[in-house]
Amino acid sequence: MSRLLFRRLPARAVLRARPMPSARTYASASPATQFNWEDPLWSKNLLTEEELAISETAERYCQEQLLPRVLQAYRDEHYDPKILEEMGEMGLLGATIDGYGCAGVSTVASALITRAVERVDSGYRSSMSVQSSLAMGAIHDFGTAELKEKYLPAMAKGKLIGAFGLTEPNHGSDPGSMETVAREHPQKKGYYLLTGSKTWITNSPIADVLVVWAKLQDTGKIRGFLVDRKQCPAGTLETPAIKNKTGLRASITGMIHLEDCPVPKENMFPVVEGLKGPFTCLNSARYGIALGVMGALEDCIDRARTYALERKQFKGNPLAKYQLIQKKLADAATDAAYGTLAAIQVGRLKDEGKATPEMISMIKRQNCDRALHNARVLQEIFGGNAVSDEYMIGRHVANLYVTQTYEGQSDIHSLILGRAITGIQAFV
Amino acid sequence: MSRLLFRRLPARAVLRARPMPSARTYASASPATQFNWEDPLWSKNLLTEEELAISETAERYCQEQLLPRVLQAYRDEHYDPKILEEMGEMGLLGATIDGYGCAGVSTVASALITRAVERVDSGYRSSMSVQSSLAMGAIHDFGTAELKEKYLPAMAKGKLIGAFGLTEPNHGSDPGSMETVAREHPQKKGYYLLTGSKTWITNSPIADVLVVWAKLQDTGKIRGFLVDRKQCPAGTLETPAIKNKTGLRASITGMIHLEDCPVPKENMFPVVEGLKGPFTCLNSARYGIALGVMGALEDCIDRARTYALERKQFKGNPLAKYQLIQKKLADAATDAAYGTLAAIQVGRLKDEGKATPEMISMIKRQNCDRALHNARVLQEIFGGNAVSDEYMIGRHVANLYVTQTYEGQSDIHSLILGRAITGIQAFV
């Protein structure tokens, strides 16, 4: 098990002595002879002791530290960067990376962390995913030894915040048409000048380190650059926030405007070229989303079930007694159980080097689609009361719409799968 | 045609000289040989000249006067009571009522007004529906001649704002179990004392006139009371707003707390007893919702279509060229066309005295369900961009969830229909 996560266990042990806000004990296995609605197909049976412990630790942190803050943060559209520091302190960032102060845990363990965070809020999970899978992942997979040494340790601690600039205003589903360009600095040798705009970039307004993908002007090939905000002259890098979002309001999202922003050549990732670079990172992030959204869905199930048991209508019957209500719960629990198993399977294959991008397309698409669909259906159980944000389900519904669209909108993943199944592309 | 609406036509005629913000001309009939995506099954062919003119007038007002304000109002969760005054000035309030300064138009004409308002925002429409169908409707249908004379003219002008208190915190789908009670004033003869709480009451925080349904303590029968805020001693009526709503944020919603609030006996509706009173009002309001939500859906279609034509992805093709996009538009247009025809049919029957409550359950449920479903599917066309509230579709999606739940949640209407079809009730 990760030394980092263990190292902190004494601190957690104290917390364990305190009563949990909910009666749930996240990692305890259900007894053999009893159905456990929180883990209907007993996915925990597939996890290692270490993974169970990591999951438990992450769940406790999220329920105790994140949950109390999220409602106000979402209302105010405010993201507190301290959260990344806390996560760093817990060893939750870049958790699959070995070395550089990272935990070096399995792909599944890492995704159990994202699930714990997303059980609270998809926005918090997005911020963490960008830091871990996209920014740290890109540096780790493609950066030089110097870049890794320089940036990863501080990013692992949450002291440096990362962002990942791929999507452009005119090129969402089709990043290969990007317009951001890098040209050699006409005067200053050893430098590129980056010009272009990226949008819907999680963390960008507060990021210290921005991984930006751009086309080399002379070759037209896409390359990755590490843009260090401290090194950017005034006026060459702007990262305005996008406000008034309809979802993920507890995370911060913005644009990246680069105007002849000088970046030293050693900050260009040395080997990777074309879309392989960003797609490798997206692959890891998408994997985390696939298990992450199951956390949001499970929270919806938990809240809807509790509401249905407590809310009485018509002769004092709890809503939970009505067939139409029970079917909604059964459907949602089934999709949560299936999605969890599929994500664990692909995580295992990923660690064995056997997972293909299409597998990740499949689980990212299906799990986001089903999480969103079921969250909406469960919301119906609350009737008009769901309009109050304090019931906490409207926020999940709004967030999950976003997860369905980012890192490959659902229909785009259909076509990726369709191409893999038929051998024919249908994008155009 | 309504004198009121005509009376104002000179003013509107000026407006007509100005270019419309959109190229749509809402009431112009499509030529015989051409398909019109805005009215695929040519419902306009079923409308009278007067109805077409009323619709056009209402649409212009809404697009020109309401649309520019709604985005900020929704963000700020702010409702401007001036809107009801404007609507009153236009003759849009209580439009089916004959006399008392009301327009006296057909049921369908009145619903064309709600559709025009809901094309902008379901919250604005909710506020108007409560004023017109619930508050004014209750007074008109059940009040004494004195109450009608006293309140309806000012309410028709939007000078007095109405609310309708039926739903209670513990009794949403089952109002028959209400706990609010009216008892004879022990000292002050000719007065009742009302005590109880109502919740999710549109307009309540700003209402001057609150229709409140309560059980008479001695008989246990439900009766309706007109509570005039001006007449309530301090501390007997509180109407706190419910903030941080996840939808309908451009309307104002609140609670009604009554504590021994004295109401003169002449403010009790004289004859109607039991749930017949509130259900009659709800029936009219639900009818308006059924056509109203078609306005929200049509706006989603319009915006999604425009976006799909303008947004290019993959070799410069507009999204509108992709089969998966076209199917979403075709599905939505079909549901909008069908829902509109069904609502017109029931409106005609209503004016002929042939509409049953179950018919209205059917169209309220189906049109709300389909509007919500299609709005969500159309939102997918915007991909991540829908997260920006400026694309205006996320707001409709959030609003339409609420319309599905209020005035009879969708499943409840299923059971009303199921009972009508089978003769067996399945509520408990």
Place this chain on the structure above:
Amino acid sequence: MSRLLFRRLPARAVLRARPMPSARTYASASPATQFNWEDPLWSKNLLTEEELAISETAERYCQEQLLPRVLQAYRDEHYDPKILEEMGEMGLLGATIDGYGCAGVSTVASALITRAVERVDSGYRSSMSVQSSLAMGAIHDFGTAELKEKYLPAMAKGKLIGAFGLTEPNHGSDPGSMETVAREHPQKKGYYLLTGSKTWITNSPIADVLVVWAKLQDTGKIRGFLVDRKQCPAGTLETPAIKNKTGLRASITGMIHLEDCPVPKENMFPVVEGLKGPFTCLNSARYGIALGVMGALEDCIDRARTYALERKQFKGNPLAKYQLIQKKLADAATDAAYGTLAAIQVGRLKDEGKATPEMISMIKRQNCDRALHNARVLQEIFGGNAVSDEYMIGRHVANLYVTQTYEGQSDIHSLILGRAITGIQAFV
């Protein structure tokens, strides 16, 4: 009202004295104050007295004469051509045609007949639709005066059976690519030689008169030919039946193989060229399908409701008491009511010359899709018993799949609508 239909009323009057097999009275209007599950939105209010009478007459014939035969016919995959004669005798064939012994009724009246037939079986309706809308319709709309005089009267009586050959083995959704060709007879002046194959042709094995669409060899333009089986030399026309069908087994379907089949020039439709000809006929047939399938759906509702009321499970409760059952019935009744109103609206527009093909695409697609979907859901009410064909619902389910695919498969109609909405075609 049609003289023909009235002329036969004495005979029907006798039948009326007999008790109906079902308690339903198809054309009786529901009282104003009561919900009628068989016509939830009171579509009958939109029909003329004549239309109501035609509907009633057709329903009686179908329930009394067709219903008792259909189960065995479906099992044996046997179509009795006498049925067309009976329908001719009743005045049901080519009912919208004025003259030639046809009834000359409204488009809606004609579709009420198809609905009555399809309430029994979609196969019976298909056979009638092909006779009326496709074969007789083509001759009436495009044939010379001589062809009309020669063929229509006998076809109206069901003495001559028609077929309509458009679809080819390799060209289903894309008839414009047809390969059947007509070339001038090299020896016999005044004759064309037709060569090619058509498939999935209702009635073809028993047809006397086959309308065949073929490309003129010299121009490549599609033209229509009336192939009279009696005039075809041996070996030039083969019409083998397609057996072992998975649906529409009570109708007969086959191929048309033409090999240098000589057809006199006067049997070529004189003016119409290109796909306009067949599409005009399909438009009428599709219209009939749109209301026709509502008959099948209504029969499913009727049977499922009866079963749910009679079948007891769990402490003697009828299935109809369960919420999950009631919701299925409510959904189906809603779609039947909406689809009926939409079809009536388009029928009225058609008679006014205002219906566009896209309108008919919309109602054909939506009504077939919803009929099929709901029939499947209603089938679930029967549980395992639906596996017995005697419950009559499995047959509807199997038939309705076919109606969804023929005369424009559902997805193709989506793209027709998508093109109409966006102005962009997405077929290729």
Place this chain on the structure above:
Amino acid sequence: MSRLLFRRLPARAVLRARPMPSARTYASASPATQFNWEDPLWSKNLLTEEELAISETAERYCQEQLLPRVLQAYRDEHYDPKILEEMGEMGLLGATIDGYGCAGVSTVASALITRAVERVDSGYRSSMSVQSSLAMGAIHDFGTAELKEKYLPAMAKGKLIGAFGLTEPNHGSDPGSMETVAREHPQKKGYYLLTGSKTWITNSPIADVLVVWAKLQDTGKIRGFLVDRKQCPAGTLETPAIKNKTGLRASITGMIHLEDCPVPKENMFPVVEGLKGPFTCLNSARYGIALGVMGALEDCIDRARTYALERKQFKGNPLAKYQLIQKKLADAATDAAYGTLAAIQVGRLKDEGKATPEMISMIKRQNCDRALHNARVLQEIFGGNAVSDEYMIGRHVANLYVTQTYEGQSDIHSLILGRAITGIQAFV
């Protein structure tokens, strides 16, 4: 690995030399770097070598020996009892039983066999499931040592055919209300007399050994009896076939009528009492269905994909190029992959003694629902051609409806799950 299955491998080896009818090699693992549409999430990675070999053997037998017969058998509604003998010869019957000539393989291995059979036809699989899980399973789990020795070896060879009588005409979803009764023989000591009717009993018309569940007259407790047809006096046991089925026509189904049928006391299962007995057997059968239906779905995917690649429409494009087609394939492949993983997971838990009945309810329900839904959607790809039974997809669609209803109709399993999730039953 099972000795039986290995013992027969030489014979199979010969078969292997022959070319497979399809190019598929069912058990070969996909290479690490490539997506395999036949096993998208690489479930084979979870199987043992033995399981892979069993699966391969079963698939070959089914594709080579069963597939060529099924079309005609389904048309003729004919079941050839030789098939059970062949399966017995292959060691496929009662495969999880250890001893008595059975293979003694894992639960998952056994379900891989059912999947192989159901890839050809759900009816063939039903017949095998009844023989293995229900009849042999009941005898093995609850019979005396003598009964096991006497019947299991011949049943394992397919020489004796078994049936399982639980469902009654008036008690489908609620077997606890059964009316079949067993009373002590008034004259013949040591015998019970069984009276009652069972229906929808697979294999009953040809069964030699019928496990029948009946209530003991004196205690009212449900007990299991082994009825040996050879021992039944004339007129005491009738097993008429139910003909004209709308699905599962390649299996034989019937009733069991018992009229004072004498059964020796030693044929009553000694210990098990109440519904525990039949439900234990159903649990195993349901498990087999859950993976079995994935075989039918995978066959639909395979056939639809092939059709879509070969069928050209609109400028020579294969259907597979169209987005609407690709989405159908992607959806189906996803559900097949997810359902397979879930079934494997529960199979493993079952062998570990950790599977609860609710888990099996979940996978039985979900996999049947999704198999049916996707089969229907894939059928649309064939358009009208699916009406020909030779395309083989209509049969799967018809069959899968039945699997959704038997051994717990889908809605009943929803309520079982709802009860497990909420702790409240909603059956009545």
